[in-house]
Amino acid sequence: xxxxxxxxxxxxxxxxxxxxxxxxxxxxxxxxxxxxxxxxxxxxxxxxxxxxxxxxxxxxxxxxxxxxxxxxxxxxxxxxxxxxxxxxxxxxxxxxxxxxxxxxxxxxxxxxxxxxxxxxxxxxxxxxxxxxxxxxxxxxxxxxxxxxxxxxxxxxxxxxxxxxxxxxxxxxxxxxxxxxxxxxxxxxxxxxxxxxxxxxxxxxxxxxxxxxxxxxxxxxxxxxxxxxxxxxxxxxxxxxxxxxxxxxxxxxxxxxxxxxxxxxxxxxxxxxxxxxxxxxxxxxxxxxxxxxxxxxxxxxxxxxxxxxxxxxxxxxxxxxxxxxxxxxxxxxxxxxxxxxxxxxxxxxxxxxxxxxxxxxxxxxxxxxxxxxxxxxxxxxxxxxxxxxxxxxxxxxxxxxxxxxxxxxxxxxxxxxxxxxxxxxxxxxxxxxxxxxxxxxxxxxxxxxxxxxxxxxxxxxxxxxxxxxxxxxxxxxxxxxxxxxxxxxxxxxxxxxxxxxxxxxxxxxxxxxxxxxxxxxxxxxxxxxxxxxxxxxxxxxxxxxxxxxxxxxxxxxxxxxxxxxxxxxxxxxxxxxxxxxxxxxxxxxxxxxxxxxxxxxxxxxxxxxxxxxxxxxxxxxxxxxxxxxxxxxxxxxxxxxxxxxxxxx
Ligand SMILES: Cc1cc2nc3c(=O)[nH]c(=O)nc-3n(C[C@H](O)[C@H](O)[C@H](O)COP(=O)(O)O)c2cc1C
Ligand code: SF4
Ligand code: SF4
Numbered sequence: 001x002x003x004x005x006x007x008x009x010x011x012x013x014x015x016x017x018x019x020x021x022x023x024x025x026x027x028x029x030x031x032x033x034x035x036x037x038x039x040x041x042x043x044x045x046x047x048x049x050x051x052x053x054x055x056x057x058x059x060x061x062x063x064x065x066x067x068x069x070x071x072x073x074x075x076x077x078x079x080x081x082x083x084x085x086x087x088x089x090x091x092x093x094x095x096x097x098x099x100x101x102x103x104x105x106x107x108x109x110x111x112x113x114x115x116x117x118x119x120x121x122x123x124x125x126x127x128x129x130x131x132x133x134x135x136x137x138x139x140x141x142x143x144x145x146x147x148x149x150x151x152x153x154x155x156x157x158x159x160x161x162x163x164x165x166x167x168x169x170x171x172x173x174x175x176x177x178x179x180x181x182x183x184x185x186x187x188x189x190x191x192x193x194x195x196x197x198x199x200x201x202x203x204x205x206x207x208x209x210x211x212x213x214x215x216x217x218x219x220x221x222x223x224x225x226x227x228x229x230x231x232x233x234x235x236x237x238x239x240x241x242x243x244x245x246x247x248x249x250x251x252x253x254x255x256x257x258x259x260x261x262x263x264x265x266x267x268x269x270x271x272x273x274x275x276x277x278x279x280x281x282x283x284x285x286x287x288x289x290x291x292x293x294x295x296x297x298x299x300x301x302x303x304x305x306x307x308x309x310x311x312x313x314x315x316x317x318x319x320x321x322x323x324x325x326x327x328x329x330x331x332x333x334x335x336x337x338x339x340x341x342x343x344x345x346x347x348x349x350x351x352x353x354x355x356x357x358x359x360x361x362x363x364x365x366x367x368x369x370x371x372x373x374x375x376x377x378x379x380x381x382x383x384x385x386x387x388x389x390x391x392x393x394x395x396x397x398x399x400x401x402x403x404x405x406x407x408x409x410x411x412x413x414x415x416x417x418x419x420x421x422x423x424x425x426x427x428x429x430x431x432x433x434x435x436x437x438x439x440x441x442x443x444x445x446x447x448x449x450x451x452x453x454x455x456x457x458x459x460x461x462x463x464x465x466x467x468x469x470x471x472x473x474x475x476x477x478x479x480x481x482x483x484x485x486x487x488x489x490x491x492x493x494x495x496x497x498x499x500x501x502x503x504x505x506x507x508x509x510x511x512x513x514x515x516x517x518x519x520x521x522x523x524x525x526x527x528x529x530x531x532x533x534x535x536x537x538x539x540x541x542x543x544x545x546x547x548x549x550x551x552x553x554x555x556x557x558x559x560x561x562x563x564x565x566x567x568x569x570x571x572x573x574x575x576x577x578x579x580x581x582x583x584x585x586x587x588x589x590x591x592x593x594x595x596x597x598x599x600x601x602x603x604x605x606x607x608x609x610x611x612x613x614x615x616x617x618x619x620x621x622x623x624x625x626x627x628x629x630x631x632x633x634x635x636x637x638x639x640x641x642x643x644x645x646x647x648x
Contacts, residue, residue, distance in 0.1 A: 004296070008173060008295050009173060011293040015285055032086040032088070034054055034084055036050060037071065040072075040271075042081060043270070050100060052101075054067060061112075071152050072238065072393065075123075078123060078392075081095065082099040092128075092129045094123075099121075103118075119132065140394075146395050147378065148243070151243065158274060169246055172293075183361070187357065191377040192353065195351075195380075197455050199453060210256065214345050217346065218260070220318065221260070224265050226308070226311075229383065232456045233352065236351050245301065247356070249288065259302075262303045263304050263306055265305070265307075275303055306327075310427075310477075311482070314531065316332060317330075317529070319348075329529035330528075372399055376398040376444065381393060382457070385459055386459040387461055389413075390409075391410065396409070399440045402437050403437035405458075406419065406437070410460070419462065421470075423457075423458070423470065424453070425455075427478050430452065450544065451541065466504070466563035472503075475497050479497045482532065486526060488523045488525070489528075492522060495519055499519075500539070503554060506630070553567065567629045568631060569605055571626050571634035572593075576623060577601055584618055595643070596637060
């Protein structure tokens with residue numbers, strides 16, 4: 001055993017020394033380094049164009065610099081995000097936000113060619129210095145606790161050596177020297193709970209699988225991530241795939257598995273590409289494959305592309321889908337740890353769960369327990385979208401409050417609007433009102449509040465959001481994603497949706513509220529899997545906390561948030577309209593805006609399709625386009641019989 005351990009350590013040491021040498025050469029050079037966030041969020045914001053512009057300008061000015069593609073920092077609101085490390089300038093590495101092609105050209109000309117770092121465009125310095133404020137001074141940075149995302153945005157996800165150089169695969173080395181039972185014990189002692197939604201203790205799951213007497217066992221990484229608005233798992237795979245792969249190998253070692261499956265949705269092509277490359281590189285270095293690092297342990301991982309059904313994230317449906325059948329959940333027991341993929345004992349864990357394993361093995365169970373709360377140790381990652389100033393990915397210790405996350409870290413609600421609600425836990429999560437802002441973020445507190453941790457999707461909503469419409473939106477999603485196996489899920493969600501639909505159209509009936517409550521409870525009870533069991537949650541919580549909104553829709557035909565199209569109308573406030581500005585006239589797609597005798601504007605309600613474009617274009621100085629509910633209450637402006645020409 002000792003000899004074997006020596007062999008493993010030597011093999012790993014050789015890999016790490018080579019990687020560290022390459023890293024030292026890269027970071028120790030005086031040649032400027034331009035780090036560009038090239039994950040999907042960066043690319044969507046134009047990172048490829050930014051990179052092209054840097055390359056072209058460097059060539060034009062004959063400047064030597066290295067472009068270093070990195071993953072996502074989590075600061076999606078600031079993309080394309082660029083860090084310039086220019087050692088000869090004497091300045092620390094500087095992070096720049098929203099670097100479009102023009103800014104890229106300016107940075108080359110002014111900073112790399114000239115000596116002006118264009119501080120007016122920077123976010124902050126990546127290190128503390130006397131010259132430039134560091135990003136770590138901002139709560140969006142310093143209130144985070146990065147365990148899973150520690151290396152995200154620091155390394156090139158396509159280069160295994162960068163992961164190795166920053167300590168990657170050290171945990172695997174340690175795990176290979178341990179008895180499998182000792183790995184399971186450490187994970188159990190850490191208190192880690194699965195990050196895929198249900199929060200099941202990971203150590204216990206591994207233990208069940210380890211106890212199974214089977215010739216073959218399987219480890220599956222669940223990267224299906226079907227929730228609308230959630231993109232944590234995609235980002236991790238696109239920024240640091242090796243940390244997830246390392247977790248899978250350690251799990252395989254602990255339970256005695258020889259086969260691994262990375263189940264990634266096909267709609268994540270960049271993640272699929274980077275994971276595939278990462279697996280090839282791991283294989284080349286014998287971190288995967290036969291006799292890993294010279295040990296007696298062999299394990300390999302294949303990529304399986306799921307094809308976009310939300311229900312395929314449910315573990316038993318996922319298994320069916322990999323087996324080549326239609327993804328449909330089945331009754332449990334038997335659980336996948338007993339009877340999983342092709343009948344083999346199978347551990348299915350979420351991307352974040354697996355990415356937490358290496359830090360636990362490296363730093364110990366006690367260290368992990370020192371973060372977060374007693375029953376929910378560790379960190380939580382949320383993808384926060386909606387009405388916050390700084391949306392993106394945030395990793396925080398469990399136990400942090402919703403208020404602190406939304407207001408202190410994510411900057412609160414923009415445009416001087418009020419917070420109204422937060423939807424936590426994906427489409428089947430709950431909508432919590434302001435009175436729950438001091439709720440700690442952990443598995444049990446969120447469930448007690450009527451929401452759930454889910455996999456980490458979070459949508460923040462301001463006071464212009466109609467909660468009936470939000471419930472309708474999420475139910476529309478879950479209803480379409482129902483696999484159809486259970487009557488209550490298949491038909492019950494449809495009925496719920498029909499009722500919500502007619503309420504948002506002002507056709508609701510007083511008895512609809514009781515009907516919604518009854519049906520929601522029945523769908524929960526009569527459904528087999530988590531999809532049906534949780535689909536009614538947005539209806540239940542919005543009815544509980546925002547009942548008066550439902551009543552206003554039904555009893556008065558009013559949408560208090562002015563959101564439901566059938567219950568609102570746009571109008572022009574003649575006291576505010578600037579004579580002859582005409583901005584709204586040109587933008588209206590149905591030519592509903594007419595000019596009055598004194599060159600002010602009016603809206604022809606017959607033609608108006610309520611797209612709201614006129615409201616967007618009317619500048620804040622005038623702010624002349626208003627909304628009202630019910631539609632009959634808008635001031636009527638008489639349309640001239642003979643059209644007034646704008647240049648009359
Ligand atoms: C409808 C539905 C969709 C799910 N989607 C996912 C998913 O995309 N990713 C995930 O990890 N777990 C998902 N789950 C939970 C999985 O069934 C399973 O509990 C999880 O992968 C276990 O991993 P963990 O122990 O690491 O949390 C879903 C469950 C349901 C009911
Ligand atoms: S609850 Fe819905 S999604 Fe789940 S098995 Fe039944 S019909 Fe399918
Ligand atoms: S954009 Fe505003 S100010 Fe300009 S004409 Fe239209 S309503 Fe009046």
